[in-house]
Amino acid sequence: MESEARYEANASRVAQMRTVDIAVIGAGTAGLSARDEIAKVTDSYVVIDGGTLGTTCARVGCMPSKALIQVANDFHRRQIFAEQGILGSSGLSLDRAKALTHVRQLRDAFVRGVLESMKDWRRTKFIPKHARFKDLHTLDLGDEKIRADAIVIATGSRPLRPQAWQTFSEHVLDTDLLFEQSTLPDRMAVVGLGPAGAEIGYALARLGIEIVAISLDKAIGGLSDPELQDYAALLASREMETVFAEAEPKGPVETGFAIAAGGRIWEVDKVVLSVGRRPNLAGLGLDQLEIDLDDQGVPMHDPETLRIGDTNIYIAGDASGGRAILHEANDEGRMAGYNAVHSDNHCFRRRVPLAITFTDPQIAVVGRSWRTLRNENIDFVKGTASFDRQGRAVIMREAQGRLHIFADCASGQLLGAELIAPAGEHLAHLLSCIMAQNLGLRDAFMLPFYHPTLEESLRTALHDAMSQMSARPPAIEILRCEGPPAGDKAPTDKQGRQQQ
Numbered sequence: 001m002e003s004e005a006r007y008e009a010n011a012s013r014v015a016q017m018r019t020v021d022i023a024v025i026g027a028g029t030a031g032l033s034a035r036d037e038i039a040k041v042t043d044s045y046v047v048i049d050g051g052t053l054g055t056t057c058a059r060v061g062c063m064p065s066k067a068l069i070q071v072a073n074d075f076h077r078r079q080i081f082a083e084q085g086i087l088g089s090s091g092l093s094l095d096r097a098k099a100l101t102h103v104r105q106l107r108d109a110f111v112r113g114v115l116e117s118m119k120d121w122r123r124t125k126f127i128p129k130h131a132r133f134k135d136l137h138t139l140d141l142g143d144e145k146i147r148a149d150a151i152v153i154a155t156g157s158r159p160l161r162p163q164a165w166q167t168f169s170e171h172v173l174d175t176d177l178l179f180e181q182s183t184l185p186d187r188m189a190v191v192g193l194g195p196a197g198a199e200i201g202y203a204l205a206r207l208g209i210e211i212v213a214i215s216l217d218k219a220i221g222g223l224s225d226p227e228l229q230d231y232a233a234l235l236a237s238r239e240m241e242t243v244f245a246e247a248e249p250k251g252p253v254e255t256g257f258a259i260a261a262g263g264r265i266w267e268v269d270k271v272v273l274s275v276g277r278r279p280n281l282a283g284l285g286l287d288q289l290e291i292d293l294d295d296q297g298v299p300m301h302d303p304e305t306l307r308i309g310d311t312n313i314y315i316a317g318d319a320s321g322g323r324a325i326l327h328e329a330n331d332e333g334r335m336a337g338y339n340a341v342h343s344d345n346h347c348f349r350r351r352v353p354l355a356i357t358f359t360d361p362q363i364a365v366v367g368r369s370w371r372t373l374r375n376e377n378i379d380f381v382k383g384t385a386s387f388d389r390q391g392r393a394v395i396m397r398e399a400q401g402r403l404h405i406f407a408d409c410a411s412g413q414l415l416g417a418e419l420i421a422p423a424g425e426h427l428a429h430l431l432s433c434i435m436a437q438n439l440g441l442r443d444a445f446m447l448p449f450y451h452p453t454l455e456e457s458l459r460t461a462l463h464d465a466m467s468q469m470s471a472r473p474p475a476i477e478i479l480r481c482e483g484p485p486a487g488d489k490a491p492t493d494k495q496g497r498q499q500q
């Protein structure tokens with residue numbers, strides 16, 4: 001009798017074990033792009049996600065934040081209407097509740113797009129559960145187990161909420177909660193001015209909210225060049241009160257919430273905490289596996305194959321603790337998915353680093369940052385351009401900003417750039433294209449630059465960098481049909497005499 005019961009229990013356990021070629025944990029950007037690669041090769045896969053579908057980017061990240069920034073910048077623009085002869089702007093006002101509804105409507109449309117992209121396989125391949133490793137090939141989903149030849153971890157990241165802030169959920173928001181608010185109060189603090197915090201600080205200030213922004217240092221939007229950090233801090237201080245010190249929650253007070261920094265105390269209605277994100281790995285049971293974890297609990301993996309040690313487990317997107325940026329999550333998902341389903345663990349070339357912060361002016365870091373070049377002891381020159389009198393920026397009434405490009409002294413190659421510039425997203429893309437093509441300063445200088453555009457500032461910065469190097473700017477700034485570039489040899493006059 002007893003052995004029969006045990007037999008039945010075993011049989012049901014066997015029935016609950018599903019075997020597939022590949023299991024993907026996480027249906028965010030990285031997990032979905034991993035699935036795309038896997039589905040090209042096999043039908044034997046599952047995608048497991050125990051959270052809310054739609055991706056971090058569409059639900060609480062890139063898209064709602066940009067929608068809010070758009071409203072804020074559109075409203076802010078009213079301040080120059082009168083000088084342009086556009087009258088009546090003093091009568092404009094902003095309904096914050098409606099603005100947030102608008103943001104959520106756009107957000108919902110983006111989320112619907114993601115769900116729509118899953119419809120062909122969702123019914124048969126998707127499992128709405130949390131996964132936890134039992135061993136290197138087995139996942140425990142609670143009431144069932146999945147055995148897979150290879151597994152992709154694409155579990156994303158979550159906002160960091162340090163211990164001191166954890167008890168104040170009524171007053172302290174993070175980026176997951178901000179866009180869910182029915183409206184926004186008049187006094188807010190933003191803690192952390194990294195890319196997400198800086199965007200939120202600017203947007204809330206331009207929605208008419210009194211903002212105190214508190215950040216440990218001036219690495220606003222990820223800038224590392226000290227000159228640009230100071231400049232970005234100056235510009236930010238024109239939009240909101242800025243404090244560079246550690247923020248400390250004091251707790252609720254009668255009419256709001258008290259927050260301290262640098263020896264001062266502010267009373268605000270709500271705080272947006274934006275002090276970084278942590279990979280979602282805690283519940284996966286990785287510490288039970290025979291793999292090495294770094295001090296953040298992220299499995300040691302090869303960044304070019306995304307393979308964890310010598311296992312058949314791959315890690316992609318924010319979960320990998322690398323560049324927490326959408327196009328990188330997408331790339332990593334493809335790399336991990338491809339390697340999970342193919343033999344030989346292919347090595348993939350990473351794109352030129354490109355990070356953009358949608359403040360106004362926008363901030364971008366392209367290629368190698370000033371700090372990276374310094375840490376790597378690379379001998380580089382810095383070419384600069386200012387937007388204070390830049391023609392197009394003046395016309396746009398956005399004449400503030402700086403562009404710093406970094407070029408290798410020996411080769412003249414463009415290695416990196418940092419900028420805070422009007423519509424800097426476009427300049428950042430142009431710079432990343434130049435770096436991806438490994439163009440030197442001179443080659444880049446010979447590209448066409450239309451007038452009047454913001455991109456002309458790059459010409460200025462290239463010229464400035466070249467004039468500090470042995471590879472001087474060419475004597476005449478256009479290419480000759482044949483022979484070496486003009487300026488490489490001392491030119492001769494009509495009588496054949498060499499000119500200096």
Ligand SMILES: Cc1cc2nc3c(=O)[nH]c(=O)nc-3n(C[C@H](O)[C@H](O)[C@H](O)COP(=O)(O)OP(=O)(O)OC[C@H]3O[C@@H](n4cnc5c(N)ncnc54)[C@H](O)[C@@H]3O)c2cc1C
Pocket residue numbers: 025026027028029030031048049050051052053054055056057060061062063065129130131132154155156157175196280283284316317318319323324325326327329
């Ligand atoms: C406010 C904000 C603004 C941003 N703006 C930009 C921007 O402008 N540009 C840009 O490039 N990037 C931006 N990002 C970053 C970008 O959104 C992320 O890098 C990207 O979305 C990460 O994708 P992912 O696939 O790694 O994770 P996610 O999309 O978060 O997917 C992870 C999934 O894993 C699931 N999961 C977690 N644990 C488990 C488990 N144990 N079992 C099963 N499922 C699990 C989760 O439910 C989730 O669905 C922003 C982020 C934020 C927060």
